[in-house]
Amino acid sequence: MNDHRSPAEALDLIRKSGNAVRAAVSDGKAALHDALIYSAIVGVMVGGQAFDLPFNVFCSAGGVVGLGLLAKAWSDRTGIWISGVSPRRARWVAIGLGAVLLVLTLVGLHFGRQQQIWAGIPVGIAAFAIAMAGSWLWIRAFLAKTREP
């Protein structure tokens, strides 16, 4: 090491450099606020599939726009952009969450076809709870991986 840093010191510098990113991702109140909004949008998108046309389409389209605006607001506030599919452990949490929400969406659609519109509410609440848990797990996975040099 030609600048008098030991390898251990350089590794420590790398670890500390990630603090700004980790602080942005795990910023207590703001992270909870974002997770609540994200989960509420997901709950409406998933639960809304039990509704008749065109309301189920409105729920999907409105949800996509809402998620886009939420991501943009987060990126504007923190100055970083994270797609959610890296690092690897966080990617598996994102894929798992997406798979569970997809199954719930199909459940919502199934109830919609049976004209059981009321089922949209418990399905939406379940999607909200799963999205909250998924957000928490994703943050834990992201922080755990990025703490390693």
Added chain:
Amino acid sequence: MKAPVIDAVIHAPGRLQICAILADVDLAEFATVRDAIGVSDSVMSKHVKQLEDAGYLAISKAARGGRQRTWLKLTADGRRAFKAYVAELTRLAGIV
């Protein structure tokens, strides 16, 4: 014992910190990275230019909220080089 193979472009503390931040994200704004590592605009620009010249970093500009924002991203080569650098440091730390 294998001789140390240290990437001189990444090795400077400022550039090492930039790479470490960008390795954790897809994109980061110039100002966010500059503030995180605590350097001036000109020093940051110099580091960014060196990383860009090495093919390790890509720059994109986007206008948002009436102002121009500069976004930085590690290229695939940059990610590979940083990963190799960290692996080498880890190996050396194990020897010392």
